[in-house]
Amino acid sequence: MLDAAGGRLDVTRGFLWTGVAALVFVILFPxxxxxxxxxxxxxxxxxxxxxxxxxxxxxxxxxxxxxxxxxxxxxxxxxxxxxxxxxxxxxxxxxxxxxxxxxxxxxxxxxxxxxxxxxxxxxxxxxxxxxxxxxxxx
CATH class of the missing domain: 2.30.29 (PH-domain like)
Structure with missing residues (x-):
């Protein structure tokens, strides 16, 4: 959301943030x-x-x-x-x-x-x- 608000969100950053979110979810899944x-x-x-x-x-x-x-x-x-x-x-x-x-x-x-x-x-x-x-x- 910060990248989107700052105008720096592009396709590459979107995929990177999605990957980070998925990784955190897999690690923290009980x-x-x-x-x-x-x-x-x-x-x-x-x-x-x-x-x-x-x-x-x-x-x-x-x-x-x-x-x-x-x-x-x-x-x-x-x-x-x-x-x-x-x-x-x-x-x-x-x-x-x-x-x-x-x-x-x-x-x-x-x-x-x-x-x-x-x-x-x-x-x-x-x-x-x-x-x-x-x-x-x-």
């Missing part, structure tokens, strides 16, 4: 995470990744600018999700927790108890904070 018994699915703009949550091999934190939880299953599938998705969706967390317990019972989950415990503590803390806030005991 993953859609869903669960069903034994499966966690993360859908992006162009890709879909799924992992068998009842056959997990590892659950770990990835280091970087934003913390991500990386889940791997026995079939070699891998999914990275933002843990705040689970914090804000208790039903999804319960489904994942139930399935990870199944993985532990089967003996497939070799690495990840610490990451799951940290996430459970965070979810419990957030839930308690919400209950106190709603009840006026904050």
């Amino acid at each position: 993953l859609r995470v869903s669960t069903r018994p034994g499966l966690l699915i993360a859908r992006g703009l162009l890709v879909e990744h799924s992992v068998r949550t009842d056959c997990l091999v590892s659950v770990r934190w990835s280091d970087g600018v934003s913390r991500r939880m990386v889940l791997r299953d026995t079939e070699g599938s891998r999914v990275e999700i933002d843990p705040t998705v689970l914090v804000h969706n208790p039903a999804m967390w319960r489904r994942l927790d139930t399935d990870t317990r199944t993985s532990i019972e089967r003996g497939t989950l070799l690495c990840g108890a610490t990451a799951l415990r940290q996430l459970a503590e965070r979810i419990d803390r957030e839930t308690a904070h919400t209950v106190f806030k709603v009840s006026g005991l904050q």
Whole structure:
């Protein structure tokens, strides 16, 4: 709009600005995470990744600018999700927790108890904070 107001907008600049807008949209497009018994699915703009949550091999934190939880299953599938998705969706967390317990019972989950415990503590803390806030005991 600034280029158009300044009289500098031409076809080339229009294509460049459209390309920049499309690139920003693709980068900032959030993953859609869903669960069903034994499966966690993360859908992006162009890709879909799924992992068998009842056959997990590892659950770990990835280091970087934003913390991500990386889940791997026995079939070699891998999914990275933002843990705040689970914090804000208790039903999804319960489904994942139930399935990870199944993985532990089967003996497939070799690495990840610490990451799951940290996430459970965070979810419990957030839930308690919400209950106190709603009840006026904050």
